[in-house]
Amino acid sequence: MNQRLLLVAVLFPILGLAALIGRAELNLRSGRTWELPISGYDPRDLLSGHYLRYQYRLEWSQGASTCGDDGDIDPECCLCLQPRPGSREPLVHGVRCDAVDGCLSWLRGSDVAGQQRYFVPAERARELEQALRDRPAALRVSVTDDATLAVDTLLLDGVPWQRAQNGR
Amino acid sequence: MQVDRKLAEWQNAGLLTAEAAAKIREYEGHQTRPYLLYAIGGLGALTIVLGLVAIIASNWESIPGGVKLALDLVLAAALAAGLVIVDRRGIDWLRETLIALYWGFVLASIGLISQVYHLGGATWQALLVWTGLTFALVTRSRSPNLALLWVLALHTTYFMALEPLARTRLAPEGLVVGLVGLAPLLCLAVATSAGIRRLRPNFHHAFAGFGWFEALAMTSAATFAFYDSPLDSEQLESFATTATIAAAIVVFLMVRADRLVDGHREAVLPVRVLLALFIVLGYGPLLLAANKQELLGALVFIALWAVAAWVGYATHNARFLNLATAVIGMRLIAVYFEVFGSLMDTGLGLITGGLLTVALTWFWARKRRELATRLDAANTEPESTP
Numbered sequence: 001m002n003q004r005l006l007l008v009a010v011l012f013p014i015l016g017l018a019a020l021i022g023r024a025e026l027n028l029r030s031g032r033t034w035e036l037p038i039s040g041y042d043p044r045d046l047l048s049g050h051y052l053r054y055q056y057r058l059e060w061s062q063g064a065s066t067c068g069d070d071g072d073i074d075p076e077c078c079l080c081l082q083p084r085p086g087s088r089e090p091l092v093h094g095v096r097c098d099a100v101d102g103c104l105s106w107l108r109g110s111d112v113a114g115q116q117r118y119f120v121p122a123e124r125a126r127e128l129e130q131a132l133r134d135r136p137a138a139l140r141v142s143v144t145d146d147a148t149l150a151v152d153t154l155l156l157d158g159v160p161w162q163r164a165q166n167g168r
Numbered sequence: 169m170q171v172d173r174k175l176a177e178w179q180n181a182g183l184l185t186a187e188a189a190a191k192i193r194e195y196e197g198h199q200t201r202p203y204l205l206y207a208i209g210g211l212g213a214l215t216i217v218l219g220l221v222a223i224i225a226s227n228w229e230s231i232p233g234g235v236k237l238a239l240d241l242v243l244a245a246a247l248a249a250g251l252v253i254v255d256r257r258g259i260d261w262l263r264e265t266l267i268a269l270y271w272g273f274v275l276a277s278i279g280l281i282s283q284v285y286h287l288g289g290a291t292w293q294a295l296l297v298w299t300g301l302t303f304a305l306v307t308r309s310r311s312p313n314l315a316l317l318w319v320l321a322l323h324t325t326y327f328m329a330l331e332p333l334a335r336t337r338l339a340p341e342g343l344v345v346g347l348v349g350l351a352p353l354l355c356l357a358v359a360t361s362a363g364i365r366r367l368r369p370n371f372h373h374a375f376a377g378f379g380w381f382e383a384l385a386m387t388s389a390a391t392f393a394f395y396d397s398p399l400d401s402e403q404l405e406s407f408a409t410t411a412t413i414a415a416a417i418v419v420f421l422m423v424r425a426d427r428l429v430d431g432h433r434e435a436v437l438p439v440r441v442l443l444a445l446f447i448v449l450g451y452g453p454l455l456l457a458a459n460k461q462e463l464l465g466a467l468v469f470i471a472l473w474a475v476a477a478w479v480g481y482a483t484h485n486a487r488f489l490n491l492a493t494a495v496i497g498m499r500l501i502a503v504y505f506e507v508f509g510s511l512m513d514t515g516l517g518l519i520t521g522g523l524l525t526v527a528l529t530w531f532w533a534r535k536r537r538e539l540a541t542r543l544d545a546a547n548t549e550p551e552s553t554p
Binding site for chain 1 (some may be wrong): 307
């Protein structure tokens with residue numbers, strides 16, 4: 001009996017970790033892909049050195065209601081994402097969170113408001129911090145039907161940062 | 169060794185025969201835990217895992233995310249398999265070491281998943297997942313320290329979850345302050361479970377220990393609200409909601425007070441009084457918002473610890489009784505400086521207070537023999553009571 005319980009106890013964390021990975025992977029693969037423009041929030045967090053701090057710089061539809069300015073997004077608002085001709089970046093307008101039916105994708109304001117973090121290798125953090133200041137940056141993200149936002153990769157000049165930086 | 173020295177001392181005093189001393193020595197020899205082995209084994213295993221983590225970290229960019237995660241799961245599986253094997257072979261020290269390692273490794277793995285997928289969740293969410301995933305694992309441990317650490321992690325999760333709540337419009341400051349005070353009461357409520365006490369005594373002790381310690385610390389801190397109340401009238405409304413919940417938990421605990429006294433029936437009454445003080449003094453001063461009542465604040469503080477001392481006396485817990493008395497003594501000294509203003513008044517206050525302290529010590533010394541007899545009768549120091 002004790003052996004069985006021990007077996008369950010040691011397997012449970014592995015299954016839990018596998019479920020976390022599976023859920024993250026599913027969110028990334030099952031959602032609609034968008035590219036959301038970003039800019040540096042502040043100089044890189046020197047305490048950690050392992051992540052870049054950024055904020056979303058969304059393109060708001062002209063004349064439509066917004067959820068705030070640039071990075072200052074109201075966390076209690078919802079964002080409706082619609083395709084923009086000739087671009088992978090969406091046009092965004094603010095909506096009530098109970099009125100998102102007509103949106104191709106939608107996001108909760110709280111998920112994109114304020115400071116965000118993107119993990120990078122420590123030894124390349126400084127170089128990427130500079131790149132984030134100097135070059136157009138965006139995040140390739142996946143948004144599921146229930147508004148779960150999964151970050152895929154950082155894009156510099158429209159290409160994944162590894163390729164963009166190694167090519168320079 | 170201390171046991172040998174004491175045994176020799178008792179033999180010389182004619183209290184113990186050589187035969188009895190030999191038997192005690194043999195018994196103690198079997199009881200001794202190989203702490204050095206635990207420490208060295210733990211250090212070795214920790215070094216290996218840290219080495220692997222360092223290798224992964226140094227190749228952060230060159231190792232694809234999928235490979236890193238696969239490697240992480242393989243390591244977790246190896247730890248799990250190792251744990252099952254050493255358990256079958258009955259190597260206790262290695263079993264406990266591996267459980268502790270595996271417990272920490274799961275947290276590191278959650279961190280790795282967050283990095284690879286750029287998950288932006290709050291720290292408390294990661295901690296909650298960790299404590300949930302490792303609960304069954306930690307219950308397999310025979311180490312009281314690991315149970316204590318797990319309950320500490322659960323506490324950290326709870327308090328960290330309150331921090332972002334305080335920043336939203338949903339939770340006014342008063343509500344958050346009140347929720348902080350619920351943590352020890354909930355711990356004590358868990359400690360009253362007969363099932364946990366029977367099946368997982370380490371967890372029972374950990375919950376009870378944290379509950380009593382925090383409840384006393386928080387209630388002591390709350391008495392300082394008589395000096396300057398931190399909540400305004402708007403915040404008090406939401407604070408009152410949590411005070412009601414706290415009162416309900418306290419009533420529940422008072423009904424089940426006999427489960428918090430480890431068989432010391434005479435301690436039920438003082439424990440009930442102490443529980444009542446947790447709600448009256450823990451929430452009352454904030455609700456009353458009675459500023460500038462320094463003397464009242466000091467007196468209720470002393471009253472709280474006097475009841476705590478009563479609990480220690482009734483549960484035959486000499487250490488706790490001594491602690492409560494020491495706290496009262498220190499608070500008395502602090503009162504002299506608080507209450508009196510001018511140098512002359514302070515001087516007089518110190519003399520009066522000093523005399524009071526000397527009188528307290530004299531009374532304590534007189535009663536000591538009686539207390540020692542009473543405490544020796546049971547010669548137990550229950551851990552589930554403060």
